[in-house]
Amino acid sequence: MNDWVEGLRARLGEGESVPWFDPASGGVEARSLFLLEAPGQKAVGAEAELRRTGSGIISIDNDDPTARNCWMLRDEAGLPYRESVHWNVVPWYLGTATRIAAPGKSEIQRAALFLHEVIAMLPSLEVVVPMGRKAQAGWAIYQERFAPKVHTLPTWHPSPRVFASRPAARQEILKVLQQAARLLGTVRAG
Numbered sequence: 001m002n003d004w005v006e007g008l009r010a011r012l013g014e015g016e017s018v019p020w021f022d023p024a025s026g027g028v029e030a031r032s033l034f035l036l037e038a039p040g041q042k043a044v045g046a047e048a049e050l051r052r053t054g055s056g057i058i059s060i061d062n063d064d065p066t067a068r069n070c071w072m073l074r075d076e077a078g079l080p081y082r083e084s085v086h087w088n089v090v091p092w093y094l095g096t097a098t099r100i101a102a103p104g105k106s107e108i109q110r111a112a113l114f115l116h117e118v119i120a121m122l123p124s125l126e127v128v129v130p131m132g133r134k135a136q137a138g139w140a141i142y143q144e145r146f147a148p149k150v151h152t153l154p155t156w157h158p159s160p161r162v163f164a165s166r167p168a169a170r171q172e173i174l175k176v177l178q179q180a181a182r183l184l185g186t187v188r189a190g
Helices: 002-012 048-053 065-077 105-120 133-146 160-165 169-184
Strands: 032-036 084-088 127-130
Touching: 002 105, 032 065, 032 105, 032 133, 065 160, 065 169, 105 133, 127 133, 127 169, 160 169
Parallel strands: 032 084, 032 127
Antiparallel strands: none
């Protein structure tokens, strides 16, 4: 999968920062895909300063609150990390060195083909969890064009901002991830 990232970086040119897939995740054997909107500053940035401080990968082990929320919720739901891949509907960083930006409709549409290429690398994919409105919009555009036959379980974005403004969001995300665990048969006994 990271060979694909290298090729995508070459196709996009130097203006776009695309992070690597996490080698600790499920990779091409993943049965679930967690889709967020676009990489955050801790994954990779558009400026040299961010490249030095970010991990360079999309990972639930990144040092940021959204990654931490993903890690805790996934673990609580009983979803082994080796069963999943985390990615973004827009695979490149949006924003500046000091401020992240949400993808607009044009970025989401531009990225649909790249999402198709990612899905094509996941022959065992059974469940997609688009997290947040932008990810859900990107997944909807993708489904309309390419119509994959997988379970789609939309839910809230796992950011601290969402958790602060919607107190029930954490529990709702957990229920969705528990449903994904049941579909994949990864629920822990007892």
